Amino acid sequence: MTAACLMSTYQPLALSFTRGLGTRLWDQHGREYLDAVAGVAVTNVGHSHPRLVTAISEQAGLLLHTSNLYSIDWQQRLARRLTQLSGLDRAFFNNSGAEANEAALKLARLHGWKKGIEQPLVVVMENAFHGRTLGTMAASDGPSVRLGFQRLPGDFLRVGFGDLDALERITQQFSARIAAVLLEPIQGESGVLPAPPGYLKALRDHCTRHGWLMMLDEIQTGIGRTGAWFAFQHEGIVPDVMTLAKGLGNGIPIGACLARAGVAELFTPGSHGSTFGGNPLACRVACTVLDIIHEQGLLQNAARQGEHLLDRLRIELDGHLQVRAIRGKGLMIGIELASPYRDLAHRAAQEHGLLINVTRGKIIRLLPPLTLDAREVEMIVRAITRLLD
Structure with a gap:
């Protein structure tokens, strides 16, 4: 198979999968792999979950799309579920994390306009990543993300994360x-960097005091990844705006922007929209994902197995000359290396049957499905240890 007809926006491994089940994937030759990437924090409830297979099959035979010119029952159900879980009041649905962040940035502009600010500014963080649209690239950090796309839209002020x-x-x-x-509660693309303890709460107080919107990008951290529905819940706060995607659809594209009522009302008919956003299929799948996480106790499992995985990695890699730091929350873990390793993800797959992600050249990012068990934790630890040795 040739990739000659594809735009070269990725550098994929010479590895292709034909099926998946739970935490496992099989390639075209029938070889089995333990998936510690989960489609970059997407397949939170695992591959080919039977409840999702049934929901997708049934809904495909009933109704896929009507557009937002009409009421969509599954969209209303999902909005109700997410607002109840988050403490926010309204939801807007689209198709990706970048789109959800664009909606948040539009709300920020409208909030500034309502306050009489002609050229509103949004504070963002160093090393942040919020997407690859022009607006979300402008809010992101890192020259490699923005190279060749200046001058980007929007006005942003960049500060140190946690400073x-x-x-x-x-x-x-x-x-x-x-x-x-x-900001992201845990910076994912930059190497799984959690906000310092107390920082989100201090930021919440600061925003309230100055009348700013506190907007959290929970695209990677949300939907159980950190052992809570949303990472902000570890700090006992509620933001004004939150964005979601990735794990919400377990592979079916869907994004969401949630907001407090007073902020959500800044959007009026015609001020924002999405042709495919909130369609019956995506919203039914997302509702089913929430059911599975709740019924299978996957929040508790993510917290328990994540702590176990962190502990075991720290024990086995203690004193390793190439390991600089091991950090994370729940099943979102980063192993920072002292120097870049060539072809680390390829070697992990080829030699150890383990799928990992390497970000910033030298940070192993582990994002396994929330269904991970203790035996699979040991498999990951053993493979990572052998890989680095």
Whole structure:
């Protein structure tokens, strides 16, 4: 099979899968792999879950699309579920994380406009990643993401992630123009960097005090990944806006932007939209994902197995010359290496039957399905240890 007809936006491994079940994938030659990537934090309830197979099959035989010109029952059900779980009030559905973040940035603009700010600013974080549309690239950090796309839209102020002093300095300088803060509770693409303890709560208080929107990108951390429905719940706060995607559809494309009522009402008919967003298939699948996570106790499993995996990695890799740090929350774990390793993901797959992701050249990112069990934890630890040795 040739990739000559595809635009070269990826550098895929010479590996193709034909089927999956639970935490396992099989390639075209029938070889089995333990999936510790989950489609980059997407297949949270595992591959080919029978409940999802049934839901997709039934809904495909009933109704796929009507457009948002009409009421969609499954969309209303999903919005009700997500608002109940999050403490937010309204939801808008689209097809991806980048689209959800674009909706959040539009809300920030409207919030600033309502306050009489002619050129509103949004505070974002160093090393952040929010997507690959022009707007979300502008909010992201890293020259490799933005190379060749200047000048990008939007006005952003960048501060150090977790640096409250830096936030205070820009507040003194730009307070009259700032409308919102956008950040990830755990920076994923940058190497699984959790916000320092207490930072999100301090930021919540700061935003409330200054009338800014606190907007959390939970595209990677949401839907149980960290051992709670949403990562902000570990800090006992509620943001003004939250974005979701990835694990919400377990592979069926869907994104969501949730907001408090007063913020959501900034959108009026015609101010935002999505042709495919919130279609019956995607919303029924997302509702089924939420059912599975709740009924199978996957939040608790993610917390328990994530802690177990962190502990075992720290024990087995203690003192390893190439391991600089091991960190994470729930089943979102990063292993930072002292220097880049060539073809690490390829070697892990070829030599150990383990699928991993390497970000920033030298950070192994583990994002296994939330169904991971203790035996599979040991398989991951053994493979990673042998790989680095």
